Amino acid sequence: MKKTIAIILIVQAIILGCQQLPSNQDTSSNVPDDSLEYIIPDTSLIPRDAFGDAVRYGRNLMEKTAFFIGPKGSNGQYTRNLMACSNCHQQAGTKPFSFNLMRSHQEYPQYRPREDKILTLAERVNNCITRPHNGRPLPYESKEMIAFLSYLKWINSFVIRKDRFAGEKNLQIQYPDIAANAKTGSVLYAQHCERCHQKKGEGLFNADTTAYLYPPLWGDLSYRKGSSMNRVTKMAGWLKANMPHQLASHTNPILSDVEALHIAAFINDESIHSRPGDATYDYPNPLTKPMDYDKGPYADPFSEEQHKNGPFPPIIKYWEEKGQKLVK
Numbered sequence: 256m257k258k259t260i261a262i263i264l265i266v267q268a269i270i271l272g273c274q275q276l277p278s279n280q281d282t283s284s285n286v287p288d289d290s291l292e293y294i295i296p297d298t299s300l301i302p303r304d305a306f307g308d309a310v311r312y313g314r315n316l317m318e319k320t321a322f323f324i325g326p327k328g329s330n331g332q333y334t335r336n337l338m339a340c341s342n343c344h345q346q347a348g349t350k351p352f353s354f355n356l357m358r359s360h361q362e363y364p365q366y367r368p369r370e371d372k373i374l375t376l377a378e379r380v381n382n383c384i385t386r387p388h389n390g391r392p393l394p395y396e397s398k399e400m401i402a403f404l405s406y407l408k409w410i411n412s413f414v415i416r417k418d419r420f421a422g423e424k425n426l427q428i429q430y431p432d433i434a435a436n437a438k439t440g441s442v443l444y445a446q447h448c449e450r451c452h453q454k455k456g457e458g459l460f461n462a463d464t465t466a467y468l469y470p471p472l473w474g475d476l477s478y479r480k481g482s483s484m485n486r487v488t489k490m491a492g493w494l495k496a497n498m499p500h501q502l503a504s505h506t507n508p509i510l511s512d513v514e515a516l517h518i519a520a521f522i523n524d525e526s527i528h529s530r531p532g533d534a535t536y537d538y539p540n541p542l543t544k545p546m547d548y549d550k551g552p553y554a555d556p557f558s559e560e561q562h563k564n565g566p567f568p569p570i571i572k573y574w575e576e577k578g579q580k581l582v583k
């Protein structure tokens with residue numbers, strides 16, 4: 256990162272009077288300081304009209320997913336576990352380096368290597384309903400889908416510079432010359448994670464068992480096989496910036512890169528931990544398959560094991576020498 260990232264909690268004075276930053280205009284005149292690249296949306300600025308109602312419901316859905324659309328959801332049964340979107344997209348998708356969603360509205364429709372086709376944002380939302388939440392897709396015309404999309408549009412209007420940093424989705428880590436090792440990961444898990452996520456990774460429900468205090472990391476109620484969180488390098492970047500909860504941050508991580516990789520290898524090891532869903536065989540085009548996707552065929556000579564847990568530098572070098580772009 257070029258410079259210290261400026262996360263500025265919204266300054267009422269800048270925003271009051273314009274209700275919210277307009278999404279399709281050059282907002283540079285609202286930027287008093289060039290380091291101001293990102294504003295955490297202030298929910299009190301959600302408009303008091305029909306669109307605002309959808310935005311508010313969308314934000315509630317992000318944070319109280321199971322309450323509304325979980326297995327016993329008050330407004331429909333879509334997700335099959337009690338996790339919330341914001342367990343991974345923390346602070347309802349606005350926290351930097353926590354699979355931040357502030358730019359998503361402007362970035363779709365987008366080519367997705369996993370399906371090898373262009374997806375709309377609604378289709379991408381449904382991917383998270385079906386994979387991490389092991390659920391069934393929301394109908395596109397449902398109040399819930401419209402609310403998710405309205406919310407994503409609204410937070411996108413707080414991205415000041417559309418061409419550069421806006422919260423960043425994930426932390427880029429350095430890849431060591433050794434493979435990530437589940438056994439080492441299990442020791443680190445006991446040390447850093449078990450006190451909240453529990454010995455068997457099942458997490459801990461809240462008092463009325465309507466949601467999690469600490470969400471599960473494996474088992475039937477966790478994310479499915481083939482969720483992006485199930486990929487070792489992707490999870491490692493997220494862990495480094497976000498876990499242990501409330502202790503780690505992207506500027507003050509607790510885990511080193513290699514520790515985060517070991518733990519991610521442990522959590523995502525299929526031979527130790529079960530999770531719902533069949534093994535999927537996505538990414539039909541080997542040329543756009545991510546480096547750490549653990550099912551071949553690949554456009555390089557490395558094994559499934561090496562693609563899953565590394566060592567990654569030889570894979571990166573191979574693609575560099577061929578002059579091809581490797582999806583990380």
Ligand code: HEC
Nearest residue numbers: 338339340343354359379380383384387424425478483484
């Ligand atoms: C177990 C963790 C997890 C949960 C729970 C989860 N997601 Fe995701 N989501 C991810 C990961 C990982 C990605 C991919 C991020 C990346 O590629 O950097 C993602 C990506 C997305 C994207 C695409 C972002 C972009 O800009 O490309 C959207 C939109 C999204 N999620 C919405 C949701 C919604 C809505 C929910 C709740 C119904 C949800 N997610 C629940 C892990 C999760």
Ligand code: HEC
Nearest residue numbers: 341342343345447448451468469470471472498499500518
């Ligand atoms: C102090 C308690 C605590 C500790 C310690 C902790 N976590 Fe978490 N973890 C949480 C909470 C709370 C959330 C949900 C965050 C939210 O909703 O904002 C979470 C979310 C997660 C998630 C995303 C949701 C899911 O269940 O898939 C993962 C993955 C995760 N933690 C892994 C870890 C790992 C690995 C460690 C150890 C390095 C760790 N956590 C340490 C409390 C903790």
